[in-house]
Amino acid sequence: MPSSLFTPLAAGALKLPNRVVMAPMTRNRAGADGVPGALMSQYYAQRATAGLIVTEGVGVSAVGAGPTGQPGLHTLEQVAGWTKVTDAVHEAGGRIVAQLSHHGRIAHPALLPDGVEPLAPSAVTALSDARTAHGLVAAVRPRAMGPEDIARTLDDFSDAARAAMDAGFDGVEVQGGNGYLIHQFLSDNANLREDGYGQDVPGRARFAVEAVRAVVRAVGAGRVGLRVSPGTGYNDAVEKDPAPLYGFLADILGSEELAYLHVVEGPDRALRAVLREHWNGVLISSPFTGEAPTDPGTARGLVEAGDADAVSFARHFAANPDLPERIRLGAPLNEPDPDTFHDGGAAGYTDFAVHRPSAV
Template identity: 55%
Template sequence: MSIAFDPIAVGRTKLANRLVMAPMTRSRARDGLVTELTARYYGQRASAGLIVTEGVQPSAVGQGYPFTPGLHSAEQVAAWRGVTGAVHAAGGKIFAQLLHTGRIGHPVLLPEGLVPVAPSPVAARGQLFTPDGAKDFVTPRELTAAEIEQTVADFAAAARNAVEAGFDGVELHGANGYLIHQFLSPGTNRRTDGWGGSVPGLVRFAVEVVSAVAGAIGGDRTGLRISPGMPNNDMHEPDPRPVYEELVSRTAALDLAYLHVMEAGDRELTRELRRRFSGALILNPHTGDRPTGPEELALIDDGTADLIAFGRLFLANPDLPRRLATGSPLNAADPATFYDGGAEGYTDYPALP
């Protein structure tokens, strides 16, 4: 059998297997709070070696989608305890993904007076779904140097809140065109004040966020997700290699629990980052138009990665490790129920008898 089903440690957290439930926005929170239904959803999937939650905003201005949860208030911390309790009761491990969406958002989703922020006032092309219908992305407000420092502190505070809520650790979302990624890319970061410009300037925000979070809860409870060259959310990185090699090298001394790489197609860059990183490597492999499937388990066996992240398959198969281990049929995911709604397409996918 594949070593994908063998135990492994990521930082201080011991996992039963090497299958990761990838972070997936489901937009079922209300007023920034997860619910009992959320606890049931994650608890059903506790046989994953590691669950990484949907993106959780570390501050009010970090929200970019409707009905997403936060970790910046006492009420939110209390609500998340129901989720972590359900996962731990079922024998699972769970990290909170901290996601500040930056320019990917709209004022209608934010408290009155707030607008999306970013390293530079560069609007993303495209539209965002909101409760008021589809809306064009707005030009974000450029963060001041003092506000950047406050944002770093917000991430650290949210990480402490995550531990208080019972999470085993946190993953920092530095991928897919959100705030940390926006600082990494010269297309969205046009600053000349030390928070941009040269490669060391481009990686500075990411390094400081990772360092602050590791200082707050321990590097061994901190993971970082990146997506070098990924075009999601109107991103443009013509030469990502120097930036990401610098980022991984600069964070190596923090002894992070893991690096989570979402590939855009450059497998050699993935291998180079693996050589530079001493911790566990979670890979969300590039598979073209199809979701990550059973065939990607071979990437663990051949040493390309330590763990593989599955998205849609975990969404539709709460007992995915058992199904993959036994070669059992897989439920198909229903895209019509991915976002918002209730139990349908969320907690009603059947497990094996």
């Protein structure tokens, strides 16, 4: 009998009561020091009926910091703030993992400690913008990472994973997509290295493999997921021939017995089939839908056909804290408000109503 969106799922050490996953969404509501506050606790706890919550990208170090309002996991204050979030989610019956992120060349000196330059595989400026306290600004030329930078950054990922466990998270997701640092190593246009971290498929995949393995050593494979976005072009990360690259990555990391692989699809939907063929574990799909939010019917079809084990929702989860129940009942969905996606307060963040079935 085919699985449905409401069939429980074991993903490594994570036990999901349903397959409606809350995707990571940049919301920029943390304090200036990257510490989550009470509003973030409320936001995540409201969405605790998700099979799994994946947080917004969480900075693994001050050097890899993202936009103003991004939370981190590299100070004691940040760990304390996240502990209140995970406590609230668990009290509401939910499961939550922290997405570990390093912005690499998408960072900006305005977001970093004084005198620190953005790091990247190669000194190639991204055709992208950085969100700062003064608005969007063009990315700058990064500094190419040397061996010490690479070793230190791998330690940052493993240290942040341990900090996530200290903060009460159920696991972590390594951000390997969306044009951030790991994706930059995978890409052709951001990675022009001529050493063992570039040149060919094994070289470009090496940093991703080492980052995942560093996190696995820190917290155990069953609590680690990996997110990738092959062929999407996000933040100017371009792969000329992604199928062999991501097939290789899935083959190599498949032996690690990770909790899951989270795939953000681009226009070439055949890449999902490539990863499904090469990945021997749980696969979470973030379907390509153009400008529209993920449709519950599409999600249901992917799971029932066996093309994915679970499906992640972003914009619908932003506007519908009780999304799994609405999908189960076929209830109307609130419309998200793009003007409130980034920055701000409760409006468009924690003020959406839950569905109230009509009395019979």
